[in-house]
Amino acid sequence: xxxxxxxxxxxxxxxxxxxxxxxxxxxxxxxxxxxxxxxxxxxxxxxxxxxxxxxxxxxxxxxxxxxxxxxxxxxxxxxxxxxxxxxxxxxxxxxxxxxxxxxxxxxxxxxxxxxxxxxxxxxxxxxxxxxxxxxxxxxxxxxxxxxxxxxxxxxxxxxxxxxxxxxxxxxxxxxxxxxxxxxxxxxxxxxxxxxxxxxxxxxxxxxxxxxxxxxxxxxxxxxxxxxxxxxxxxxxxxxxxxxxxxxxxxxxxxxxxxxxxxxxxxxxxxxxxxxxxxxxxxxxxxxxxxxxxxxxxxxxxxxxxxxxxxxxxxxxxxxxxxxxxxxxxxxxxxxxxxxxxxxxxxxxxxxxxxxxxxxxxxxxxxxxxxxxxxxxxxxxxxxxxxxxxxxxxxxxxxxxxxxxxxxxxxxxxxxxxxxxxxxxxxxxxxxxxxxxxxxxxxxxxxxxxxxxxxxxxxxxxxxxxxxxxxxxxxxxxxxxxxxxxxxxxxxxxxxxx
Numbered sequence: 001x002x003x004x005x006x007x008x009x010x011x012x013x014x015x016x017x018x019x020x021x022x023x024x025x026x027x028x029x030x031x032x033x034x035x036x037x038x039x040x041x042x043x044x045x046x047x048x049x050x051x052x053x054x055x056x057x058x059x060x061x062x063x064x065x066x067x068x069x070x071x072x073x074x075x076x077x078x079x080x081x082x083x084x085x086x087x088x089x090x091x092x093x094x095x096x097x098x099x100x101x102x103x104x105x106x107x108x109x110x111x112x113x114x115x116x117x118x119x120x121x122x123x124x125x126x127x128x129x130x131x132x133x134x135x136x137x138x139x140x141x142x143x144x145x146x147x148x149x150x151x152x153x154x155x156x157x158x159x160x161x162x163x164x165x166x167x168x169x170x171x172x173x174x175x176x177x178x179x180x181x182x183x184x185x186x187x188x189x190x191x192x193x194x195x196x197x198x199x200x201x202x203x204x205x206x207x208x209x210x211x212x213x214x215x216x217x218x219x220x221x222x223x224x225x226x227x228x229x230x231x232x233x234x235x236x237x238x239x240x241x242x243x244x245x246x247x248x249x250x251x252x253x254x255x256x257x258x259x260x261x262x263x264x265x266x267x268x269x270x271x272x273x274x275x276x277x278x279x280x281x282x283x284x285x286x287x288x289x290x291x292x293x294x295x296x297x298x299x300x301x302x303x304x305x306x307x308x309x310x311x312x313x314x315x316x317x318x319x320x321x322x323x324x325x326x327x328x329x330x331x332x333x334x335x336x337x338x339x340x341x342x343x344x345x346x347x348x349x350x351x352x353x354x355x356x357x358x359x360x361x362x363x364x365x366x367x368x369x370x371x372x373x374x375x376x377x378x379x380x381x382x383x384x385x386x387x388x389x390x391x392x393x394x395x396x397x398x399x400x401x402x403x404x405x406x407x408x409x410x411x412x413x414x415x416x417x418x419x420x421x422x423x424x425x426x427x428x429x430x431x432x433x434x435x436x437x438x439x440x441x442x443x444x445x446x447x448x449x450x451x452x453x454x455x456x457x458x459x460x461x462x463x464x465x466x467x468x469x470x471x472x473x474x475x476x477x478x479x480x481x482x483x484x485x486x487x488x489x490x491x492x493x494x495x496x497x
Contacts, residue, residue: 003075006445007063007234008437009056011081011165012242013102013264014311016056018063019434021441025456027432029067031059038099043109043346043492045102049087052100052165053172060229071232078238078444080245080436081165083188086140088151088213091161094172097148100165101140104264104304104346108139109355115139120206127193127200129276129285131353135302137164138190142207156210164189166239167215170224178225178236180216183295184244187287192217194276194287197295220244221291221447238443240289242436243267246406247298248289249439250430251456256398260385261436262409265349266306268388269298270396281391282351289439291446291453299395301350301388305343305359307409309377312343319370323408330375330414338363340484341376348488351391360488363480381409382419383481389423402426406435413465421469422477431462 005028010017017032035055038046064071084103089096101107115121115132130136141162145152154160163171164185170178186192186199191209193200199214218224220240226233240248243261247269250259255273260266269288276285276297288296305312310326313319320326342348344357361373393400402425410416410429420427432438445451 002073003450004073005069006075006078006441006450007060008078008080008441008444009060009169010242010437010440011052011056011079011169013082013104016052016059017437018056018059019437019441020063020067020069021438021445023450025438025441025451027434027438029063031062031066033059041107043106045105045346046099047085047102049089049096049100049168053169056169057173064229071229071234074234075450076235076237076444076448077227078440079166079169079236080240080242080440081169081185083164083185083241083243084135084137085165086137086144086162087165087168088141088144088160088162089168091159094176097151097160098144101143103135105140106134106346106355108134108143109347111139111142112355124190124203125278127203128190129187129194129278130190131284132190133353134355135304135349136188136190138203138207138209141209145209152208152210155213158212160213161215162213163215166241170227170236173227174225175228180218180224182218182220182222182239182289183287184220184241184289185239186217188241194285194297219293220289221293221443223447235448236444237447238291238440238445240440240443243269243300244286244289244298245439245443246436247271247439248442249435249437250404250406252404258392258400259404259406260388262307262381262405262407262415264306264308266303266381266385266388267300268385268392269300270392270398272297272299272396277396279391279395281394282353283388283391283395284350289443291443299392301391303381303384303388304346304349306381306384307407309341309343309380310409312345313374313377319374324411326374326378327412327414329371330378333371333375336376336379337368337372338365338480339368339372339376340480341373341380342484342488343377343380344488348485351387352485352489354489356490356493357488358491360484360491362484362487378412378415379418381415382422383478385419386422386478400425402428404428404430406430406433408433416465420465420467422474424467424474426467427465428461429463429465431460
């Protein structure tokens with residue numbers, strides 16, 4: 001039977017989605033489902049691994065049956081996932097031994113401080129491209145092995161397995177037949193040597209993590225194995241962490257191409273080609289996704305709290321009823337009346353890497369109202385992204401003439417205009433803003449022959465936002481932002497256990 005479709009599974013931090021694509025790379029249908037977030041202690045974030053799988057499988061089944069898809073017409077599945085989130089499970093039963101520790105979780109900050117204080121930071125950066133930070137998977141693995149009785153001994157015997165979300169999904173959906181990850185996800189664990197392309201024995205020994213528990217690492221465009229859906233095997237031929245998938249989906253496949261994704265966090269990546277560029281300005285070096293098995297690198301900056309600050313306005317502060325309301329209120333006022341919000345709810349990512357920073361609001365006067373605070377929250381996303389752009393330019397020496405954007409929050413026209421103003425360059429918003437899933441679909445489709453490289457375009461630009469702010473105003477705002485960040489820095493350092 002002729003193959004007509006590619007399905008992308010997009011397992012994100014707050015929801016799971018399944019998207020159907022045709023041969024033109026068009027999204028025909030999508031099903032999404034949110035799942036539970038757990039915050040057991042201040043700065044801790046967890047997910048239920050089984051709920052991750054059930055939500056992802058549920059939207060896959062819903063997509064198939066709601067749209068009457070014959071599985072024999074599906075050429076392949078591509079998977080993209082929240083990165084760094086750490087799951088350990090029993091090999092025999094597939095049962096997790098602890099909740100998934102989410103990338104945002106800061107519980108292992110003390111271990112990372114120890115690594116830095118003992119002088120291991122340079123070695124880790126040279127091998128993995130990363131900085132010792134609770135963001136990455138390695139110290140999360142160590143924490144579970146340290147705190148679940150007997151886990152380390154069982155892991156040494158090969159009885160306990162580790163995976164990022166892509167690995168656990170493939171393990172469960174294949175009935176335990178696939179135990180693998182791709183290079184992009186491996187490069188976010190702080191255990192993978194990004195030039196030698198292997199798990200690093202020195203770092204594993206340093207953190208007392210048994211090598212027996214680690215998955216096989218494959219190129220992003222590879223045959224990983226089959227997922228059986230309703231009795232029909234469907235191959236998985238593309239896997240990439242969400243930000244590398246978005247880079248690929250935006251067709252940033254040439255050195256110097258850069259994109260920024262506005263999701264739960266903000267993630268800016270620049271393709272640097274076959275040569276890794278090691279940062280001196282607080283960025284990290286990571287592996288980019290390729291469909292042909294070649295090795296490609298990117299410089300990346302990560303903002304921990306991006307679009308999720310809008311969720312905070314909605315769910316915790318009750319200042320808005322829906323995310324899209326933030327744009328309406330932000331436009332009701334000419335400025336923030338001097339208010340700056342630093343949303344360091346789980347610390348600050350690049351370029352600061354301050355695990356002990358906490359959310360701070362400064363500049364409040366009696367005249368400050370709801371609209372000013374909402375506007376300050378949106379502006380904080382743009383300020384943080386501006387700092388990533390500056391650092392990437394400083395690292396690479398490459399002039400960035402425009403910024404390609406994607407992700408849910410880029411629908412906010414106020415935010416995109418302010419981003420253009422504060423960066424001083426045009427911001428290009430595509431018609432298809434969900435490029436993460438598109439990247440997974442492209443990887444899977446190219447690998448199985450469903451797509452041809454020559455047929456994949458950069459995608460149509462729906463709107464270009466041009467800068468219109470004066471240089472003096474921009475400099476004054478950035479000075480205020482930097483002063484606010486100084487107030488947020490290190491806040492929890494003397495209060496956390």
